[in-house]
Amino acid sequence: MKYNFDRMYDRSNTNSVKWDNVKAVFGSDDVIPMWIADMDFPVARPIVEALKKRAEHEFYxxxxxxxxxxxxxxxxxxxxxxxxxxxxxxxxxxxxxxxxxxxxxxxxxxxxxxxxxxxxxxxxxxxxxxxxxxxxxxxxxxxxxxxxxxxxxxxxxxxxxxxxxxxxxxxxxxxxxxxxxxxxxxxxxxxxxxxxxxxxxxxxxxxxxxxxxxxxxxxxxxxxxxxxxxxxxxxxxxxxxxxxxxxxxxxxxxxxxxxxxxxxxxxxxxxxxxxxxxxxxxxxxxxxxxxFGDEWLEQLLSYLQGNLDFVTEYFEKNIPKIKVIKPQGTYLVWLDCRELGMDSMALRSFMRGKARVGFDDGFVFGAGGAGFQRMNIACPRAILEEALSRIEAAVGSQ
Ligand SMILES: Cc1ncc(COP(=O)(O)O)c(C=O)c1O
The missing domain is CATH 3.40.640.10 (Type I PLP-dependent aspartate aminotransferase-like (Major domain))
Known part of the structure; x- marks a missing residue:
């Protein structure tokens, strides 16, 4: 079975921490949430089938x-x-x-x-x-x-x-x-x-x-x-x-x-x-x-590799002041934003307020985190494209 990881889904009003809290977390609905570690992809079909079958058993x-x-x-x-x-x-x-x-x-x-x-x-x-x-x-x-x-x-x-x-x-x-x-x-x-x-x-x-x-x-x-x-x-x-x-x-x-x-x-x-x-x-x-999830996982990993390559190249070419610390695993990308020359709170409001992207602030990860942002790239590429172009525009007008 071929999974389509490019497809966009509306996850709002599903009790989603990521999508139902955007305003509460980032101060505006017009921020793309790319922080908490879940993926904007539906799960493997065998998992859905197993859950349906179990739900039909009617005893919980x-x-x-x-x-x-x-x-x-x-x-x-x-x-x-x-x-x-x-x-x-x-x-x-x-x-x-x-x-x-x-x-x-x-x-x-x-x-x-x-x-x-x-x-x-x-x-x-x-x-x-x-x-x-x-x-x-x-x-x-x-x-x-x-x-x-x-x-x-x-x-x-x-x-x-x-x-x-x-x-x-x-x-x-x-x-x-x-x-x-x-x-x-x-x-x-x-x-x-x-x-x-x-x-x-x-x-x-x-x-x-x-x-x-x-x-x-x-x-x-x-x-x-x-x-x-x-x-x-x-x-x-x-x-x-x-x-x-x-x-x-x-x-x-x-x-x-x-x-x-x-x-x-x-x-x-x-x-x-x-x-x-x-x-x-x-x-x-x-x-x-x-x-039964391996077929989906194999396709997911190939899509995530494509996302990582896309993000890395985009920053290198268009936003060179932000350096990608290239991950070997996870779908989280650690961005070195120190060249932007902002303190932690200024960087936070720059990303949320000006670029309108909702990353995790580096300083919340403790010592050594100030000046960094953590970006979740487990989403359809179109979301990445939008997020990166927002950052590019914000950095360009700095
Ligand atoms: C390193 C690490 N440990 C644990 C968790 C969360 O684990 P759980 O949701 O199973 O409590 C995360 C979630 O992002 C994580 O990145």
Whole structure:
């Protein structure tokens, strides 16, 4: 079946966070929303068919993930990443972010510290602080247009700080984003190994959010952190979901893969009474996506590559003051707008008010984000064309 990703749809009045809040978020209805990470494309037909069939069953009672949902996750990890996992390692949550909150609660007590590597997906911040833990930053470094992890900085965080007894280090974990939102890096095996060795050698764990793992541009492959070694596998919590890849965020079904039994028990305890299982439609969609969504996904990735090439070329040719940090994965493009010479609030009002495009402001992603904007390119090309021409006109009249 051939999917038409150029087709435009009206998503208004569908309880859409992106399309039903434009004025509330950006101050005017005449702004193109290109911020929150969902796609302006309908989902794969097998998912729709599976949901219809399930809806026709007419019973929507209390739900649990059965063996067939678990098997769909186990098969997917094997088929896509050659990562062999055991069914009992898989825990279902109603979203990756709820999973992250539970993982932090499982690993740390109030007052403990969790490392983040900003600029990073901003819901990571409350995932740490809502349980009374503190964030310690190991900021990514932008070197010649490519982001790198700061290993010396990471090692340094584990060293005794002034006035602190060496045994008093309270770092319990790092939250890894891979592919990294918002900068689009896919961390290599060497990078993951170096980072993992530092963290684990100091007794801390890795919470690896891999939600964008199947959204890859040409030539890139994803390596699940836990697949690198048995030691890594035993010291991490891996967050997976079909929601970004197959555009199912509103159905809230994710799998958190925790090979270490004790860690898994702690995780299950941390979420008891707070988080339900995913809902019946979420689980139905997860299975259908993982089992029957590949034809759609292949076409989607080719369309997204076309969008990325179009955006990159457009900025290079027509708006050279804004530099594209070329993503290796995700459908989010990190734009370096520092040459426009504006502070964060001026850049925000320039994009929203003058260019009338609704991006995420870079500064909300934490340290290193000021002067950048994050643009979601998962939309029909005609929307991209309109957005880029608006920016070009706004920059031209600056
Ligand atoms: C890195 C990352 N993690 C988690 C999420 C959200 O996960 P969920 O909707 O499953 O809570 C997103 C959404 O954009 C994301 O980019």
């Amino acid at each position: 009672g209390y739900t649990q993930a059965g063996p067939s949902a678990t098997e769909a996750v186990v098969d997917r990890m094997q088929r896509k990443f050659k990562w062999s996992i055991q069914p009992e390692w898989v825990v279902f949550t109603p979203g990756v972010i709820p999973g992250l909150h539970a993982a932090v609660r499982a690993l740390a007590r109030p007052g403990d510290e969790i490392i983040l590597q900003p600029p990073v997906y901003y819901p990571f911040f409350p995932a740490v602080t809502s349980s009374g833990c503190h964030i310690v930053n190991n900021e990514l470094k932008l070197v010649d247009g490519c982001y790198k992890m700061d290993y010396a900085g990471l090692e340094g965080l584990f060293q005794p700080r002034a006035g602190m007894h060496p045994s008093a280090n309270r770092i319990k974990a790092i939250v890894l984003s891979n592919p990294h939102n918002p900068i689009g890096r896919l961390w290599t095996k060497e990078e993951l190994s170096r980072m993992g060795e530092i963290v684990i050698s100091h007794g801390a764990k890795v919470i690896s959010d891999e939600i964008h793992c199947e959204l890859l541009f040409n030539g890139y492959t994803h390596i699940p952190f836990a697949s690198i070694s048995p030691e890594f596998e035993q010291n991490c919590v891996v967050c997976m979901a079909p929601s970004k890849t197959f555009n199912l965020a509103g159905l809230t079904a994710s799998s958190i893969i925790i090979p270490n039994e004790r860690l898994r028990d702690d995780f299950l305890n941390a979420r008891t009474g707070i988080q339900p299982e995913p809902n019946v439609f979420g689980l139905t969609a997860l299975e259908a996506a993982y089992r």
